Amino acid sequence: xxxxANRPVRGSATTSNPIAHVAYQTRDLSGVVTQGGGGKELxxxxxxxxxxxxxxxxxxxxxxxxxxxxxxxxxxxxxRLRNIAVAKTHRPMKLIAEASMPxxxxxxxxxxxxxxxxxxxxxxxxxxxxxxxxxxxANLSAVDGFEAWNAQRRLPKFxxxxxxxxxxxxxxxxKRRLMIKVFSHYAAATTQLVVERLLQLLRGHELTFTTLDxxxxxxxxxxxxxxxxxxxxxxxxxxYQGIRHVRPEPMVLPAAASMPGLAVAPRFTTExxxxxxxxxxxxxxxxxxxSAPLGSWVTSRDVYVLPPDTDYVHGTAVAxxxxxSAGLNGGHPYFPNAACxxxxxxxxxxxxxxxxxxxxxxxxxxxxxxxxxxWNLSLGGIEVGxxxxxxxxxxxxxxxxxxxxxxxxxxxxxxxxxRRGWPAGSDVLADRITSPADSVRALTVGxxxxxxxxTSLVRTDEPxxxxxxxxxxxxxxxPDIVHVGGNADARMNSTDIGxxxxxxxxxxxxxxxxxxxxxxxxxxxxxxxHSLALPGRPYDVxxxxxxxxxxxxxxxxxxxxxRGMAERRYYGTGLPGDPMMVLYDSDSSFTMLFELDIVDxxxxxxxxxxxxxxxxxxxxxxxxxIMTVAYAPPLDPAAGAEYVRFNVDVGFGTxxxxxxxxxxxxxxxxxxxxxxxxxxxxxQVEHGGKWSPVKVYRRRFPKGVAGDxxxxxxxxLRRAIEPQLAQPLRVVIxxxxxxxxDNPNVYGEGRTLLAASNWISQDLSLRVDVPVRT
Numbered sequence: 001x002x003x004x005a006n007r008p009v010r011g012s013a014t015t016s017n018p019i020a021h022v023a024y025q026t027r028d029l030s031g032v033v034t035q036g037g038g039g040k041e042l043x044x045x046x047x048x049x050x051x052x053x054x055x056x057x058x059x060x061x062x063x064x065x066x067x068x069x070x071x072x073x074x075x076x077x078x079x080r081l082r083n084i085a086v087a088k089t090h091r092p093m094k095l096i097a098e099a100s101m102p103x104x105x106x107x108x109x110x111x112x113x114x115x116x117x118x119x120x121x122x123x124x125x126x127x128x129x130x131x132x133x134x135x136x137x138a139n140l141s142a143v144d145g146f147e148a149w150n151a152q153r154r155l156p157k158f159x160x161x162x163x164x165x166x167x168x169x170x171x172x173x174x175k176r177r178l179m180i181k182v183f184s185h186y187a188a189a190t191t192q193l194v195v196e197r198l199l200q201l202l203r204g205h206e207l208t209f210t211t212l213d214x215x216x217x218x219x220x221x222x223x224x225x226x227x228x229x230x231x232x233x234x235x236x237x238x239x240y241q242g243i244r245h246v247r248p249e250p251m252v253l254p255a256a257a258s259m260p261g262l263a264v265a266p267r268f269t270t271e272x273x274x275x276x277x278x279x280x281x282x283x284x285x286x287x288x289x290x291s292a293p294l295g296s297w298v299t300s301r302d303v304y305v306l307p308p309d310t311d312y313v314h315g316t317a318v319a320x321x322x323x324x325s326a327g328l329n330g331g332h333p334y335f336p337n338a339a340c341x342x343x344x345x346x347x348x349x350x351x352x353x354x355x356x357x358x359x360x361x362x363x364x365x366x367x368x369x370x371x372x373x374x375w376n377l378s379l380g381g382i383e384v385g386x387x388x389x390x391x392x393x394x395x396x397x398x399x400x401x402x403x404x405x406x407x408x409x410x411x412x413x414x415x416x417x418x419r420r421g422w423p424a425g426s427d428v429l430a431d432r433i434t435s436p437a438d439s440v441r442a443l444t445v446g447x448x449x450x451x452x453x454x455t456s457l458v459r460t461d462e463p464x465x466x467x468x469x470x471x472x473x474x475x476x477x478x479p480d481i482v483h484v485g486g487n488a489d490a491r492m493n494s495t496d497i498g499x500x501x502x503x504x505x506x507x508x509x510x511x512x513x514x515x516x517x518x519x520x521x522x523x524x525x526x527x528x529x530h531s532l533a534l535p536g537r538p539y540d541v542x543x544x545x546x547x548x549x550x551x552x553x554x555x556x557x558x559x560x561x562x563r564g565m566a567e568r569r570y571y572g573t574g575l576p577g578d579p580m581m582v583l584y585d586s587d588s589s590f591t592m593l594f595e596l597d598i599v600d601x602x603x604x605x606x607x608x609x610x611x612x613x614x615x616x617x618x619x620x621x622x623x624x625x626i627m628t629v630a631y632a633p634p635l636d637p638a639a640g641a642e643y644v645r646f647n648v649d650v651g652f653g654t655x656x657x658x659x660x661x662x663x664x665x666x667x668x669x670x671x672x673x674x675x676x677x678x679x680x681x682x683x684q685v686e687h688g689g690k691w692s693p694v695k696v697y698r699r700r701f702p703k704g705v706a707g708d709x710x711x712x713x714x715x716x717l718r719r720a721i722e723p724q725l726a727q728p729l730r731v732v733i734x735x736x737x738x739x740x741x742d743n744p745n746v747y748g749e750g751r752t753l754l755a756a757s758n759w760i761s762q763d764l765s766l767r768v769d770v771p772v773r774t
Contacts, residue, residue, distance in 0.1 A: 013577065017585040017747045018763040019734075020592045020754055021541060022606075029602045039134070042084055042141040049140065053128045056145040061121040063148035067239040070197040074115035074190065075241040076149040076183060077101075081110045085142035086681035088720035092139035098131070099124040102186040103721055105244075106640035108387040109474060109682065113149065113640070115185055151238040156247045168234050172225050176248040176354065180221040180237065181391070183244045184638035191218055194242035201240055205233040212356050215398040217637050220391065222249060222356055250381040250435065252392070253352035254285060254314040255410035256513035257466040257485075257492055268502060269324040269339070272296040278530035279341040280322050280522050281375040283362060284315035286346030288504035291316060294342070297323045301344045302368060304361045309349045312504045314515065318378045319344065320502035321519040325484075328500040328508070334450045334484045336578040338523040343372050348379060355381055355435075359395050370403045373529050373545075376522040377442075378515035380412035380434035380468075387641050389473050390435030393442075394637050400441040401632070406529070406545035407442040408522035410514035411479040412468040419490050422462040424469075424570065431468050433479065438472040440644060440693050441632060443525060443549050446572055447485025447517040451497040455489040463570035466492065467514055470569040474641045475686045477694065479572040480549070481556040483520045486512030525552060527579045534766045541764070542595075547732050550630035551593070553694060554734040555582040557626050558589070562698055565687070573628075573696050583765035589738040590750030593764055597728035598648065598716050604731075605665070607655055607711025610753030614743045620704025623746075624738040625652055625669045629695040631731040634722075644691045645722045648731050650714045652697075654707030665713045669699045702740060 043049070064075035079092065086109060096103070100123065101114040116124075128140065147153075152160045159167050171178065182198060185191045195218050202209050202221070206228050211219040223229070223237075238246060270293075279299060286305065287298050294316065319342045320328060326335040347361040358379075366375075377396075384390055396407050412434030414420065420429060437444045447464035449456070457465035464485045470478035486498035494512040501516065503509045525548050532543040541547075553573050559581055560574025576582060585591050590612055596604045615623040633646035651667035658664040670677050676688025684690035714731060718724070739746050754761055 013581045013584040013586050015580060015584055017587065018765045019583055019585060020751065020761050021764040022592050022594045023539060023760040024596050025760065028596070028604050028606055029598070030605065031602060039138050041137055042082060042090065045137045045140050050128055053140065053143060053145070054125050057121060057125050057128065060146040060148045061118075063150050064116065064121070064241065065118065067148070067150055067241060069201070069236065069240050070242065073194055073197050073242050074117050074185070076104050076113055077116045077121075078107055078147040078149055079112040079114060080144045080147060081112065081142055082144045083110065083682065086110050090138075090142045091720045092142050093720065094135040095124075095127060095139040095143075098136070099127055104183055104185055105638045106642040109641045109685065110144075111641075115190065149241075149244075154238055154243050154246045164231050164235055168229070168231055171234070171248060172229070174248045176225070176251065178223040178225060178229070178237075179247050179249045179356075179391070180223060180243055181245040182218050182221075182242050184217040194218070198240060198242055201236055205230075205236060207233060212359065214637065215402065220356070250355045250392070251352045252348070252355050252358050252379050252381040254348065254350070255378050255380045255413050255515040255518070256314055256317070256511060257413040257415050257488060267327060268293045268320065269327050273339065273341050277339060277341050278374070278526040279343050279372050280519070280526045281343040281345055281365070281369060281372045282315060282319050282322065282519070283345040283347050283365065283375055283377055284318050284379070285310045285348045285350050286312045286315040287319045287342060287344040288312040288316045291502065291504065292506055293502060294319055294323065298342045298344050300369070301346070302365050304345070304347045305349050310346060311350050314350065314378070315344065315346065315348075316504055317501035317509065317511070318376060318515060318519045321499070321516055322376065322523045325520050325523070328502070332450055334575065335520065336524055338520075338527045338579050340523045340526045343369060355392050359392065362395075362399065366399055366403050366405065370405075373404065374406050374408060374522050374526040376408050376519050377436070378410045378513075378518045380410060380437065383412075383430060383432045383434050384438045384473055386473060389438050389440070389643050392436035393439040394635070394643070396436050396439035397441045397635055400439075400545055404545065406525055406548055407439060408518050408525055409437045409439060409442045409444050410518040411437050411444055411446040413466040413513050414468050415466055415492060419457055420465050422458040422465075424566070433468045433470060433472060437468075437478060438476065440476060440635070441545060443481065443521065443552060444479040444572075445514060445518040445521045446479035446482040446570060447512070447514045448482045448571070448575060449487040449497070450484045452487055453497050456487045456497050457489060458487060464488070464512060464514075466512065467517075467570060470572070474643075474691065475689070476692050477568070477572070477689050477696070480553055480694065481521060481572045482575055483517040485514050485517035486510075488512050521552065521576070524576060524579055524582065525549075528552065528582050531579070531583060531765050536766055538762045539760070544632075544730070546630050546632050546730070547595075549694070550628050550732045550734055551582050552576050553630070553696065554626070554628035554736070557628060557696055557698060558736060585736075585747050587744040587748070588742045588746050589736050590746050591734065591736040592754070592761075594712065594733040594735070596714060596731050596733070598714055598731055599728045600716060600718065600724045602716075604714040605711060606759075607709055609710040609712065610750055610757060611710055612737065612746045612749035612753070614745045614749055615737055615739060617704055620706045621710065622701055622704040623740055624698065624700045626698040626736040626738065627652055627669055627696070628734045629731065631693050631729055633693055633729060634725070639719070642719050644693060645719050646725070646729060647691045647717045648714055648729070649717070650695065650712065650731070650733055652712055652735060653710070655709045655711055663709075667713075668705055670697050671699070700740065
């Protein structure tokens with residue numbers, strides 16, 4: 001696993017080569033014929049299989065009945081699917097419909113959840129034993145077994161199988177409130193009944209609690225762990241069939257791996273900000289009000305925390321990197337000139353805060369300043385799991401949609417033993433990203449190093465030893481990108497190899513952490529958004545969080561070497577270039593940004609694609625194709641592993657006529673048959689990023705690929721029982737064709753061909769202001 005530098009492999013961008021923006025045209029949509037893979041027996045449906053499934057239902061029913069404490073509230077049963085039956089076309093929808101078992105969400109990737117009662121459970125056993133239609137046989141062949149969603153499933157994994165008294169002692173020792181999440185049922189009236197019965201239960205045991213309303217679905221319940229929480233009260237909560245999860249409320253901390261003492265560093269800018277610079281909201285521990293260097297850059301404040309609960313150290317450090325990361329760090333080429341002003345939101349205590357407190361403050365802060373479009377969150381909570389997105393991550397998704405903002409979130413810091421070097425090795429470390437870095441709408445940022453020494457754990461250009469890895473839940477690719485966070489030795493000391501930041505009292509520190517990588521990326525995102533929003537184009541560009549995120553991810557792809565999956569879980573797509581690299585091309589590359597609106601049952605095609613002649617050799621395309629796809633699909637917080645409700649597949653390839661004369665698409669990027677693009681659902685999710693709202697592809701063709709007509713195709717797929725889209729889904733596609741031999745004619749040829757086409761296009765960027773240090 002050799003490390004490759006985080007620098008462009010070919011060519012440098014220039015302001016004379018703006019990326020081309022191609023407008024959406026409805027004529028590019030056409031009908032699509034869908035073909036499902038269901039309706040067949042995946043395994044023989046024998047009498048033995050039927051008896052085994054009936055026994056499984058009986059065991060689950062016995063557990064559900066034994067725990068049921070509210071007779072009018074349905075229980076929840078898990079339908080465990082075979083590994084070969086995870087795709088939605090194999091789901092046993094006919095079986096649960098005939099048994100009158102409404103869906104109740106989703107568990108792990110191979111688990112459907114259904115609402116049940118004694119009557120429907122009895123009916124299900126009869127159906128399994130007697131029904132013999134083709135559809136029911138196919139459904140039965142997809143099922144591996146049934147389980148109760150019981151008290152064990154409601155607890156965190158580390159508390160399962162413990163006696164009730166030990167569970168209570170552990171929860172009390174944590175000294176945090178109990179966070180309770182109830183099921184969101186298919187029928188709103190059922191969900192309301194679940195909430196009402198839980199309220200009665202909590203009040204009946206004289207427990208003190210508060211609720212945290214959710215943008216979608218029932219509220220979260222936060223219950224105090226005081227003397228009223230007896231073993232009987234806890235048992236009653238865990239056995240209430242309306243509850244999905246019970247866990248200690250997570251604490252959220254600043255995401256700095258180390259904050260050592262003073263150090264000497266190059267000077268911070270003394271220039272006041274230009275009046276038209278964009279503003280980044282820094283939701284953190286606050287910027288030192290007495291900081292003279294930052295005084296003119298902090299244009300507004302929103303205070304939720306006061307000393308002694310904050311010392312302003314972390315917030316001041318983060319803000320200084322948004323203003324002048326390059327100046328503080330000696331003009332090192334990895335630090336961009338991307339100065340932004342600061343909106344200081346002092347919302348995080350220096351020693352951390354309960355997650356629900358931060359959510360309430362963040363909601364309030366966003367409502368006050370919806371005009372600020374990039375928000376930096378250099379903080380982290382609990383490590384994410386495999387099967388469900390965190391409450392904090394889902395909250396960021398909801399706030400992003402409500403206010404149209406991009407959250408830039410630190411991936412989190414791994415600072416426990418054993419220390420990690422590079423390569424990471426085969427040991428499984430507890431170094432997955434922390435919430436809310438699993439937010440699918442956010443730009444999640446890991447850390448790489450820019451310096452090393454004889455004692456540092458890793459070398460320059462490698463993932464920082466504390467930087468947490470992906471994937472997110474359900475193999476969602478995270479982090480999205482990386483930026484400089486500083487290096488460290490085995491004691492997490494970063495002297496001389498860390499990142500220089502401002503500290504309160506007009507001092508300078510040298511430290512490390514993904515806390516420092518995130519604000520650098522946030523400044524780049526804000527500058528990118530600002531440039532895209534400038535007036536004066538032939539037609540408007542609707543700047544969105546999705547577009548800015550896609551451009552930064554695409555820039556990281558262009559600016560970094562191709563890496564294998566194990567490396568990508570630490571590097572993401574790589575280190576993006578400076579603001580110029582994000583919006584401009586080199587002479588040897590040709591990039592277009594497409595926006596399209598796609599709906600169910602339709603496919604989008606854009607052809608013939610303008611291929612620069614310099615990339616064609618004997619009728620074959622010879623070069624590198626790099627593609628980034630991003631969209632913001634509908635989300636369902638109650639759906640567990642199926643939180644993301646729509647998937648968009650995009651491919652770049654050739655069109656050739658089929659026997660009927662209709663054009664047939666032959667995908668080249670990604671290639672048909674490539675790992676993760678065909679086969680079992682698990683492989684598509686793990687290796688291909690299926691259902692991930694961001695997809696990245698790249699492929700080199702050194703020998704060339706033949707094709708007369710090249711183009712793009714996009715199709716959309718929705719989850720089982722998900723209704724059709726009420727509005728078309730906006731998809732952003734950035735695609736670059738790049739020469740393998742640095743041919744300087746590629747950009748000019750591509751723009752000439754684009755101008756001669758009937759595509760509506762314009763320059764994506766009008767200008768990028770790059771400050772010059774005097």
